[in-house]
Amino acid sequence: MNPRSTQTARPAKIAVTGVTKTFTLGRDRFVALDDVSLDIADNEFVTVVGPSGCGKSTLLNILAGLEEPTSGSALVDGVPVAGPGPERGVIFQQYALFPWLSVRKNVEFGLKIAGVPKKERRERADYFIDVVGLTDFADVLPKALSGGMRQRCAIARAYAVDPEILLMDEPFGALDALTRVKLQEQLLRAWGRERRTVLFITHDVDEAVFLANRVVVMASRPGRVFDVVEVDLPHLRTEEVRLSPEFTVLRNRVWNSVYHQEPGPAPSTTD
Numbered sequence: 001m002n003p004r005s006t007q008t009a010r011p012a013k014i015a016v017t018g019v020t021k022t023f024t025l026g027r028d029r030f031v032a033l034d035d036v037s038l039d040i041a042d043n044e045f046v047t048v049v050g051p052s053g054c055g056k057s058t059l060l061n062i063l064a065g066l067e068e069p070t071s072g073s074a075l076v077d078g079v080p081v082a083g084p085g086p087e088r089g090v091i092f093q094q095y096a097l098f099p100w101l102s103v104r105k106n107v108e109f110g111l112k113i114a115g116v117p118k119k120e121r122r123e124r125a126d127y128f129i130d131v132v133g134l135t136d137f138a139d140v141l142p143k144a145l146s147g148g149m150r151q152r153c154a155i156a157r158a159y160a161v162d163p164e165i166l167l168m169d170e171p172f173g174a175l176d177a178l179t180r181v182k183l184q185e186q187l188l189r190a191w192g193r194e195r196r197t198v199l200f201i202t203h204d205v206d207e208a209v210f211l212a213n214r215v216v217v218m219a220s221r222p223g224r225v226f227d228v229v230e231v232d233l234p235h236l237r238t239e240e241v242r243l244s245p246e247f248t249v250l251r252n253r254v255w256n257s258v259y260h261q262e263p264g265p266a267p268s269t270t271d
Contacts, residue, residue, distance in 0.1 A: 012039035012075075013165065013197045014063060019072035021058050021223075032058045034222035035072070045191060045198045047212040049205060049258055055223025056201045060169050063199065064090045076165065086114075089163035089196075093170045095150040097142045103129060103153050104138040110161040128156040131190045148179035152186065159194060168200045172207070184210055188237055205255045209233075210242055215250075217257040227257040 021033040033055040040046050048056050061067040062074050065083040074081045076088065084090075097106050107125040116124070129138050132152040142150055151171055158166060172180045184207060191198060202208050208215045212231045219226035231250055233241055241247055 011041065013042040013044070013077065014038075014040040014199070015073075015075040015078070016059070016063070017073050017075075019059070019062065019069045019074060021055070021062065021067065022070045031222035033062075033069075034224045036223065036225055037072075038216060038225060040197060040199060042197055043195045045188075045200070045211060045213050046216060047200045047202055047208040047214075048216045048218060049202055049208040049254065050218030050223075050226070051220050051258060052203070053223075054218035054220035056203075056218055057169055058223065059218075060090075060167050060199060060201050063165075064088060064167050086161060087164045089158035089161060089166050091151075091154055091158050091166065091168045091171045093173045095142070095147075095154045097150055097153055097157075099142050102139050102141055103134055103145070103156075106142070106153055107157045107160050110157060114161065124160050125156075128159045129153075131159065131193060132156045133186060146179070147175050148183050151175070151183060155187065155190065159190065159196075163196065165197045165199070168198065170201055170203065173203070180204075180207070185237070187211065188235070192235065205258060206242075206251055209247060209251050209254055210237060215254050217254060227254075229254055229257070 016036055016038045019033055019036045020031070023030045023032055036055070036059065048059065050056055058067060062069055063076075063081060065081050065085060065088070076085075098109065101109065104122075104125050107129055108121045111121040111124060126135070126138065129135055132155055134149060134152055134156065137145065137149065142153065145153065154171070172183050175183065188211060200211055209231055215229040215231060216225060217227040217229065218224065229250060233244075233246060233250070
């Protein structure tokens with residue numbers, strides 16, 4: 001299957017072409033990604049789901065500039081990714097907030113480093129704190145926040161530096177089910193207001209379908225694109241959408257793609 005055959009006609013904001021990534025583990029050579037190609041359009045919300053070890057996080061790390069592909073290319077606006085950049089905000093499962101700084105000061109931090117004047121920093125921070133629903137907690141330290149609220153603070157901090165792209169690696173993975181659902185809805189509201197290009201890694205099929213314009217299903221050993229599922233569900237997505245027959249059909253297709261795959265070969269050796 002050629003994954004680009006299911007892409008939209010819009011120009012690619014992110015273009016991954018023939019990306020292979022191998023790691024050496026002792027005497028073994030492990031292929032984490034094998035000839036992965038994927039285009040993501042400007043302002044598109046794409047989720048990536050797949051079994052453990054399928055290379056989801058490796059793909060995100062390459063786009064974030066934290067890893068280099070062994071072969072192939074990863075482009076943003078036609079320019080090769082050659083390290084981290086301000087146009088790409090990265091959010092991991094760990095919140096990485098400064099515990100001694102308030103919510104507002106955490107959100108302002110990247111702006112301060114960039115030399116944004118104090119008044120503008122405050123205005124931008126307060127705006128994005130409002131976007132993620134934390135206005136009443138702007139002066140609170142992270143230790144007084146729930147896990148979900150800390151993650152919302154991390155999302156506001158990423159938005160505040162005005163990245164064109166958000167790369168999110170299982171940001172809700174450590175949260176309880178109810179908090180996770182609430183944050184999914186909150187994230188979509190923020191995306192609806194601010195419109196960024198989003199690549200969201202998850203191991204949760206329901207989350208992948210609920211959030212996305214398209215779901216990319218990865219296969220493992222070696223990691224590769226197995227399926228691409230268009231998600232034609234209405235926005236704003238609500239509990240009603242989540243419980244709809246249309247959602248169930250899409251969810252079942254993605255579930256079958258993820259969990260009914262034939263296992264790939266074992267890692268090759270260098271001998």
